Amino acid sequence: MPAFINDTFIPADDAKLHVSDLSMQRGYAVFDFFRTVNGRPLFIDDHLERFFSSAAAMHLPVNKTKEELIRIVQQLLQQSSLPEAGIRIMLTGGYSPDTYTPASPNLIITCNPVKTATAADFEKGFSVITYEHQRELPHIKTINYAMAVWLQPFLKEKKADDVLYHYNNIITEFPRSNVFVVTKEKKLLTPARHMLKGITRKKVLSLAADVLVTEERDIHLEEVYNAAEIFLSSTSKRLMPVVQIDNIVIGEGKPGVITRELYRRFLEKEKNQ
Amino acid sequence: MPAFINDTFIPADDAKLHVSDLSMQRGYAVFDFFRTVNGRPLFIDDHLERFFSSAAAMHLPVNKTKEELIRIVQQLLQQSSLPEAGIRIMLTGGYSPDTYTPASPNLIITCNPVKTATAADFEKGFSVITYEHQRELPHIKTINYAMAVWLQPFLKEKKADDVLYHYNNIITEFPRSNVFVVTKEKKLLTPARHMLKGITRKKVLSLAADVLVTEERDIHLEEVYNAAEIFLSSTSKRLMPVVQIDNIVIGEGKPGVITRELYRRFLEKEKNQ
Numbered sequence: 054m055p056a057f058i059n060d061t062f063i064p065a066d067d068a069k070l071h072v073s074d075l076s077m078q079r080g081y082a083v084f085d086f087f088r089t090v091n092g093r094p095l096f097i098d099d100h101l102e103r104f105f106s107s108a109a110a111m112h113l114p115v116n117k118t119k120e121e122l123i124r125i126v127q128q129l130l131q132q133s134s135l136p137e138a139g140i141r142i143m144l145t146g147g148y149s150p151d152t153y154t155p156a157s158p159n160l161i162i163t164c165n166p167v168k169t170a171t172a173a174d175f176e177k178g179f180s181v182i183t184y185e186h187q188r189e190l191p192h193i194k195t196i197n198y199a200m201a202v203w204l205q206p207f208l209k210e211k212k213a214d215d216v217l218y219h220y221n222n223i224i225t226e227f228p229r230s231n232v233f234v235v236t237k238e239k240k241l242l243t244p245a246r247h248m249l250k251g252i253t254r255k256k257v258l259s260l261a262a263d264v265l266v267t268e269e270r271d272i273h274l275e276e277v278y279n280a281a282e283i284f285l286s287s288t289s290k291r292l293m294p295v296v297q298i299d300n301i302v303i304g305e306g307k308p309g310v311i312t313r314e315l316y317r318r319f320l321e322k323e324k325n326q
Numbered sequence: 327m328p329a330f331i332n333d334t335f336i337p338a339d340d341a342k343l344h345v346s347d348l349s350m351q352r353g354y355a356v357f358d359f360f361r362t363v364n365g366r367p368l369f370i371d372d373h374l375e376r377f378f379s380s381a382a383a384m385h386l387p388v389n390k391t392k393e394e395l396i397r398i399v400q401q402l403l404q405q406s407s408l409p410e411a412g413i414r415i416m417l418t419g420g421y422s423p424d425t426y427t428p429a430s431p432n433l434i435i436t437c438n439p440v441k442t443a444t445a446a447d448f449e450k451g452f453s454v455i456t457y458e459h460q461r462e463l464p465h466i467k468t469i470n471y472a473m474a475v476w477l478q479p480f481l482k483e484k485k486a487d488d489v490l491y492h493y494n495n496i497i498t499e500f501p502r503s504n505v506f507v508v509t510k511e512k513k514l515l516t517p518a519r520h521m522l523k524g525i526t527r528k529k530v531l532s533l534a535a536d537v538l539v540t541e542e543r544d545i546h547l548e549e550v551y552n553a554a555e556i557f558l559s560s561t562s563k564r565l566m567p568v569v570q571i572d573n574i575v576i577g578e579g580k581p582g583v584i585t586r587e588l589y590r591r592f593l594e595k596e597k598n599q
Contacts, residue, residue, distance in 0.1 A: 056345075069342040070350065072329075072416065072434050077343065079471035082354035111472075112479055141425075143345065146475060152414075153502075155475065161345050189462060189473050197470050198352035199384075200462050202419060202428065206385055291403075 055132040057125050057162040062132070068163055073153060075146025082145035082196045083107035087252070088167045089137050090289055090323050094126060095288075099252040101142075107194045108144050113158045115144060122162075129164050129260035139167030139289070143196070170290040175316060178296035178308055179214040179285065181227070183274065187220040191248050197225075199326045201228030215285070217298065220247065222274045227285050230293070233257065234272055236313045242276070245269035253286040253319075265311065282309030284316075290317040291323070328405040330398050330435040335405070341436055348419025348428060355418035355469045356380035358457060361440045361561055362410050363596050366569070367399060368561075371417050372525040374415075380467045381417050386431045388417060395435075412440030412562070416469070443563040451569035451581055452487040452558065454500070456547065460493040465522050474501030488558070490571065493520065495547045500558050503566070506530065507545055508538075508555035508584045516548070518542035526559040526592075533591045538584065555582030557589075564596070565589040 056068040057300050076082035085104040087094055094100075108115050127142055141163050147156035162254075184207075186200055193200050204216055217232060218225045224232055226248035232255075234242040243254065261267050277283065282304050283295035292315055294308035303309075308316075329341040349355035358377040360367055367373075374392045381388050382516065390398075399413055414436050420429035457480075459473055477489055490505060493497045497505055499521035506527075507515040514534050516527065536541050555577050556568035565588055567581035576582075581589075 064336055066344070070344045070345065071339070072341045072436060075475065076350045076353075077355065077416065077418075077469060079475050080348065080349075080469045081472050081475045105394065111476060143350065145350075153471075153475065154478065163345060186462075188460075189470075190476065195472050196350060196353045196424075197462075199354050199468050199470055202348065202352050202354045202426065203384060203463065205427065 054135075055162065056164070057129060057160075059160055062128070065163060068161055068264055070145065070159055070161070071148060073147050073148050073152065074159055076143075076196060078149060078152045079146065080197050080199075081111070081155065083111050083113065083194055084142055084143040084196060084247050085140055085194055086139060086141045086288060088139045088169065090326060091129065092130065092137070093137070093326065094130070094140060095323060095326055096252050096256065097123060097126065099255065103194060103252065104142055104144075110193045110196065112188075113144050113146065115160070116158070117160065125162060129162060133164050134165055134166065137167055138164040140164045147191040167289065170293055174300065175293065175308060178265065178294035178306075180212070181215045181217050181295050182208065182213040182299055183217045183219050183224070185220060186218045187247060188218065191225070192250070194249055198228055217277075219274055223271045224274060224277055230285040230287035230290060233284050233286065234277055234280045235309060236276065237279070237281045239265050239281070239311070241265050241267040241311070242272050243267070243269055244272055246271075251286055251288075253288055253291065256319065256322065257286050257292065257315060260322065261315055264314060264318075282312050284312045291319055327408075328402055329437070330402060330433075332433055334553065335401070338436060341434055343418065343432055343434070344421060347422050347432055348422050348424065349416075349469060351422060351425045352419065353468070353470050353472075354384070354428065355416055356384050356386065356467055357414055357416040357469060358467055359412060359414045359444070359561060362403065363599060365403065366599065367403070367413060368599055369525050369529065370396060370399065372528065376467060376525065377415055377417075383463075383466045384468065386417050388418065388433070389431070390433065397437060400587065402435060406437050408437065408439055410440055411437040413437045416536060419426070438524045440562065443566055448566065448581060451567035451579075452572040453485070454488045454490050454568050455481065455484050455486040455572055456492050456497070457489045457490045458493060460498065460520060461491065464498070465523070467522055471501055492547055496544045497547060497550055503558040503560035503563060506557050506559065507550055507553045508582060509549065510552070510554045512537050512538050512554070512584070514540040514584070515545050516540070516542055516546055519544075524559055524561075526561055526564065529592065529595065530559050530565065530588060533595065534588055537587060537591075555585050557585045564592055
């Protein structure tokens with residue numbers, strides 16, 4: 054399997070950085086992640102647009118155009134013999150001379166087998182818990198998921214599939230997914246700020262506009278507990294129903310009709326990209 | 327110059343990790359940093375104690391005893407021909423099979439030339455600004471300094487040497503240093519929570535107990551603006567006077583007598599370790 058570093062295709066095993074890179078010195082790096090469907094990168098324009106936006110927000114020059122990155126990704130996919138792949142593009146703060154000041158960024162692109170949620174996963178849904186936490190620089194896709202990884206033993210203890218962050222009782226996001234709430238009045242709500250705007254979230258909002266009223270706004274935990282349906286959205290999970298949150302069962306513990314309809318439309322869109 | 331990775335001494339240039347390490351995937355790693363004085367590691371027991379405590383708090387097993395780490399550090403120092411060195415020990419979340427779940431940690435120890443603040447730096451002091459921010463998991467020495475690095479262009483624009491974090495007007499710490507405030511009543515204050523407890527901070531508190539009353543407690547920004555003296559403490563800066571904060575000049579813009587006395591005592595302690 055091949056990888057790409059700065060200007061060179063390399064074997065994936067050689068995709069290494071020296072410890073003086075600011076990603077390891079100071080957690081300073083951005084990335085994006087997308088997958089293929091029938092061998093073609095899904096929503097690559099949106100992902101690369103966000104990647105450039107993350108890099109700019111972190112004051113890191115990309116030194117490649119979007120077209121150049123697309124060509125590199127296509128070459129990686131051709132060289133890898135994967136039926137479907139997950140592609141990760143990372144840009145770091147570079148080899149800092151003083152372990153603190155950004156230097157010339159390192160660009161690393163890897164592609165690996167990718168696992169997506171199955172239809173059975175969808176039917177089962179997720180049981181989640183809430184946790185009070187506001188991510189730093191939430192609008193930028195940095196590599197900082199320390200809190201999410203740190204919470205894993207706690208999730209295991211609570212037998213939860215994922216954790217929904219809130220701050221002052223206003224929900225924001227899951228560590229790697231966005232959250233949607235269908236109210237009993239059949240409105241689709243999703244947070245508008247203090248979180249990362251996912252590409253799947255964007256597609257869901259666009260699809261949902263044909264189905265029901267959508268609102269991007271602050272959502273109080275009380276509204277979540279009283280929801281008709283809840284689901285999360287992400288690249289690898291597409292739409293995933295949330296059937297329990299904290300100790301409250303949502304929609305009789307089964308995927309709701311709106312979630313199911315949006316999921317159906319998303320699968321169709323994905324297939325016809 | 328040599329380095330150490332997991333169980334092996336290697337040339338420093340080979341101190342690399344594969345991009346699948348959780349430090350680069352999710353910013354999941356802890357570290358500690360100390361320096362030598364006359365070739366001997368300064369306060370190594372305190373630093374290693376904190377390193378073990380950080381690792382435990384992040385659910386990462388060290389797989390080495392303190393004595394083993396001390397021996398490795400001593401061998402590194404012998405093999406390097408540095409007059410004085412900065413030693414960095416890092417423990418990461420390891421090569422995760424799913425880019426999210428911690429695996430067997432990677433341990434990397436490097437030693438490099440170290441620059442400490444000079445007597446002239448002390449006389450000049452620091453001009454700093456305040457910024458509202460609460461670090462995540464502040465009691466653990468993780469690699470996450472993304473906010474600090476991100477703020478560098480802002481500091482440059484403001485011509486500031488460093489940034490003091492506060493949250494709801496209660497000060498906590500500088501990104502890499504602790505903060506001390508000498509009140510006009512000659513009390514020494516330093517925050518007690520929501521920050522990382524530095525080793526230099528610990529030594530200063532111990533030295534200061536012979537000189538004046540010390541209090542570890544929440545400190546309001548108003549108290550900072552009305553301080554007789556302010557200084558910061560860190561491994562590479564020892565004690566550094568803060569002579570300006572935001573637009574307010576502290577102590578006529580010169581190092582204060584208490585700061586100077588504590589600095590003198592610290593240099594003595596360091597020399598006689």
